[in-house]
Amino acid sequence: MLIPQLLLALLLVGFLLWRWKVSYWQRRGVPCIQAKFPFGSIADIILMRKTIGEVYDEIYYDLKGGFGGIYRFWWPALFVRDPEMVKAVFVKEFNSFHDNDYYVDPKVDPILGLNPFNSKGDRWKYSRGIVTPSLTILKVKGMLPGIRSVCKQMSDYIATQSDEFLEGYDLMGKYTTDVVGCSAYGIEGNSFENPNSVLRQMSSRMFDGSLKGNIALLCALYFPALGKLLRFKILTEEVNQYFISVVREAVSQRKKDGSARDDFLQTLINANSASEERGEPPVYSEEEMAAHSMTFFLDGYETAALLLGFIMYELSLNSVPQEKLRKEVRKIGDSVEAFDLDVIHHMDYLDRVVMETLRKHPSGTSFSRLCTRDVVLKSGDGSEILVEEGTPVILPMYSLHNDPEYFPNPDRFDPERFTEDNRATRPQFCFFPFGGGPRSCPGNTFAMTMVKLAVITVLLRFKLEPKEIPVGKLELDPLNQFFHSAKHGLWVKYKPVDAL
Numbered sequence: 261m262l263i264p265q266l267l268l269a270l271l272l273v274g275f276l277l278w279r280w281k282v283s284y285w286q287r288r289g290v291p292c293i294q295a296k297f298p299f300g301s302i303a304d305i306i307l308m309r310k311t312i313g314e315v316y317d318e319i320y321y322d323l324k325g326g327f328g329g330i331y332r333f334w335w336p337a338l339f340v341r342d343p344e345m346v347k348a349v350f351v352k353e354f355n356s357f358h359d360n361d362y363y364v365d366p367k368v369d370p371i372l373g374l375n376p377f378n379s380k381g382d383r384w385k386y387s388r389g390i391v392t393p394s395l396t397i398l399k400v401k402g403m404l405p406g407i408r409s410v411c412k413q414m415s416d417y418i419a420t421q422s423d424e425f426l427e428g429y430d431l432m433g434k435y436t437t438d439v440v441g442c443s444a445y446g447i448e449g450n451s452f453e454n455p456n457s458v459l460r461q462m463s464s465r466m467f468d469g470s471l472k473g474n475i476a477l478l479c480a481l482y483f484p485a486l487g488k489l490l491r492f493k494i495l496t497e498e499v500n501q502y503f504i505s506v507v508r509e510a511v512s513q514r515k516k517d518g519s520a521r522d523d524f525l526q527t528l529i530n531a532n533s534a535s536e537e538r539g540e541p542p543v544y545s546e547e548e549m550a551a552h553s554m555t556f557f558l559d560g561y562e563t564a565a566l567l568l569g570f571i572m573y574e575l576s577l578n579s580v581p582q583e584k585l586r587k588e589v590r591k592i593g594d595s596v597e598a599f600d601l602d603v604i605h606h607m608d609y610l611d612r613v614v615m616e617t618l619r620k621h622p623s624g625t626s627f628s629r630l631c632t633r634d635v636v637l638k639s640g641d642g643s644e645i646l647v648e649e650g651t652p653v654i655l656p657m658y659s660l661h662n663d664p665e666y667f668p669n670p671d672r673f674d675p676e677r678f679t680e681d682n683r684a685t686r687p688q689f690c691f692f693p694f695g696g697g698p699r700s701c702p703g704n705t706f707a708m709t710m711v712k713l714a715v716i717t718v719l720l721r722f723k724l725e726p727k728e729i730p731v732g733k734l735e736l737d738p739l740n741q742f743f744h745s746a747k748h749g750l751w752v753k754y755k756p757v758d759a760l
Contacts, residue, residue, distance in 0.1 A: 284336040285329030290645065292329030293319055293339075300331030302482065304738075308474060311736045313625030313658040313744055320659035326639025330654070332482045337628075337652040342639040343666075343687035346655050349629055349637070350689065350696030356635040358384070358699065361628040361652040363484035369493045371500050372558075374551035384699065390544075390552050392702045393527065400706050401601050402522040406442040407710055410435060411596050411717040417452035418722060418754045425727045428569025428750035432714065433561070435568070437463040439710050440560040444553050445506055446521035462502045463561050474741045481628070503557070504550040511549070524556045525549070556703070563623040564707050566743055568714055570621040571613065573750040574673045576724035581675055585609055586719045586757070596717050604712050605705075612675035614711060618661075618693040620673065623743050625658035627695060640687075657692060658744065666690040671733065718754065727751035 282295035293301040301319065304310040319330055319339055326342030340346055349357045359380050366373030373379075379387045393399075414435045418426070434451035437460050441447040449459040476494045493500075510525055520526055528549045532542040544552070575582040588609045592598055605611075631651045638644040647653065662670040666686050667677060676682065694701040701707070718724070728751075737747040 278334050281334040281336075282331050284331075288329075290327075290329045291323060291325060293322060293331070295331035295334070298333065300333050300335075302330070302332050305741070306478060306482070308738050308741065310738050311625065311744065312741055313656075314736060314738075316626055316654065316656040317659045317662070320656050320663075326641055326643055327637070327645060332652070335482075335652070337654055338645070338647055339654045339656065340637075341656070341660075342641070343660065343689040344640040345637050346660070346689040346692065347687075347696070349653055349655060350692070350700075353635050353637065354697050354699075356631055356633050356647075357629040357653060359630045359632055360699070361481075361630040363480050364494065365484075369495060370547060371503065371551040371554050372493075372495050374548065374555065387552070387555070388699075388702055390528075391555055395703050395706050397601065397705060399522075399527075400709050403443045403706070404601060404709070404713075406523075407439050407713055408596050410438040410442065411713055413438070413450075413452045414714065415596075415717050415721055418718070419756065422722075422754060422756055425751040425753050428572050428752055429565055429745065430749075432568035432572070433464060433565040434460060435714055436561045436565040436710065439564075440557050442523065443560070443706070444524045444556040445510055446523045446525065447506065447510075458502070462499055463557070465496065465499055474739065477741055500550075503554045504547065507550040507553055508546060511546075525553050528552060560703060560707055560710065562743065564711050566623045566745060567614075567617060567621070567711055569746075569750045571617045571711070571715055572718065572724055572752050573726070573746075574617055574620070575613070575719075576726040576752045577729065578673045581613060581673065582719070582724060585613055585715075589716050589719050594720065596713065596720070599713060599716055601709060604709060604716070607712070609675065610712055610715065612678040613715070614708065615678040615691075615693075616673060616675045619667065619677070619691060620662070620670070621744055622657050622661060622693050625656070625744050627655040627657060627692075629653050629655070655692075660690045661693075663690065719757075721757060722754040723757045725753040725755060727753070 278297065282300065285292035295301060296303060299306045302315060305312055305315050316339075319328075320341060323339060323341060326340070326345055328339050328341070330337050330339050340349065360378065362378060364373045364378040374387055414431075417434075418431075434455065437451050438449040441449040441459050441463075447459055449457055451457055451460040454460075480494060507525065511529060514520065514526075514529060520529075528544050532544055532549075535541065535543045575585070588607055592603060592607070629652070631647045631649055631653060633649050634646060636644055636646050660666065664670055667690075689696060694704050735747045737745045
């Protein structure tokens with residue numbers, strides 16, 4: 261008889277404890293979204309019924325004012341709606357928010373654990389310091405010949421498929437796989453000639469949207485203790501071992517024949533060589549070299565492929581911006597060789613098209629920072645809140661990007677929103693696709709070079725036509741919690757422009 265009574269008592273204590281935890285914001289008089297057992301405010305995310313961006317968008321409009329509280333299971337998190345508070349988290353109060361609220365156990369997932377995005381404390385400075393020197397303008401210039409070569413392969417491939425509708429993410433995934441492969445490792449992926457190449461297979465398996473992968477990600481975001489206990493890995497062992505072997509073989513080959521490449525891996529090899537010449541041990545172990553090289557691959561492959569897929573999709577639906585951009589491109593030259601780094605990044609309308617796509621379709625839909633010491637945040641309307649140490653702070657990028665207060669008629673694709681004059685009418689941090697402050701994306705120049713050169717290449721030769729005109733908003737894929745992606749793909753036909 262004692263066992264049922266004891267069990268009942270434990271359940272009652274657990275329930276009362278849960279009720280106490282999910283009254284945190286109410287006790288403090290902060291507007292909040294009521295928690296529902298057992299998932300708090302995020303049931304549709306955990307059950308994969310909606311994307312993170314969609315759920316946060318509902319919360320964004322349910323809350324009023326500059327901020328409010330939500331519950332992720334029973335843990336409270338601050339949800340920020342005010343661009344001035346976003347700026348404070350990224351910049352003004354960075355010392356209180358230097359850690360991303362995302363946990364990867366480096367003992368379980370050592371390669372992903374060394375990524376600057378996942379690193380905590382001073383470790384992120386160390387990891388970022390390794391990546392950043394290889395992403396300078398000078399380094400990116402050295403990568404241009406390789407990027408142009410892949411652009412030509414992509415253009416030739418598309419020309420053979422002019423009667424077919426091509427899915428944007430798949431097509432551009434081949435392109436970014438090969439660009440990042442040659443820029444990070446000096447590997448020629450040949451994904452257009454051989455879509456089943458090992459490099460292409462490994463890149464497509466990184467974030468496959470499988471149930472296991474999504475659960476691992478959700479644990480990293482919302483339930484790190486469970487992920488650590490069950491030793492969930494976001495990247496499979498197969499992918500990890502492949503990239504370690506790539507680094508091992510490349511280093512061995514370059515040492516053997518004395519060759520060098522103008523890629524990211526060479527930077528790490530040079531650092532080790534310089535250290536050994538001084539009689540000191542290597543700076544980076546084999547695993548660290550694989551991890552940092554893979555950071556370059558991870559940060560460049562997936563997000564750029566998604567962005568390019570959406571750019572092609574939006575241009576196919578909007579013929580006026582497409583023609584305007586084509587005129588800008590052709591005014592400069594009729595081949596990809598005419599576009600050097602300076603030219604690419606001074607094409608005003610091209611930049612507006614890219615920024616407007618990032619506004620409507622940011623690859624990731626939110627940022628989340630962990631408060632590492634108590635701090636007071638103030639919103640633009642004068643209200644303020646004490647954020648206690650250990651509290652996650654959610655910055656809903658997708659919602660701010662699509663808020664009609666800052667971007668009237670947000671469903672419309674309008675690159676003119678990003679003229680210098682129009683930018684000046686908005687708060688700075690209602691648009692932040694690369695984050696902000698010291699932890700903003702270090703690979704921005706490389707990624708934008710890769711993306712813009714691909715758009716130039718396509719518009720030089722092809723007119724984009726949609727498979728169908730969508731009715732209502734694009735349906736997003738709730739089974740891909742990693743990124744903002746279309747459930748049914750982004751289908752576009754590429755017609756030779758001179759044949760029209």
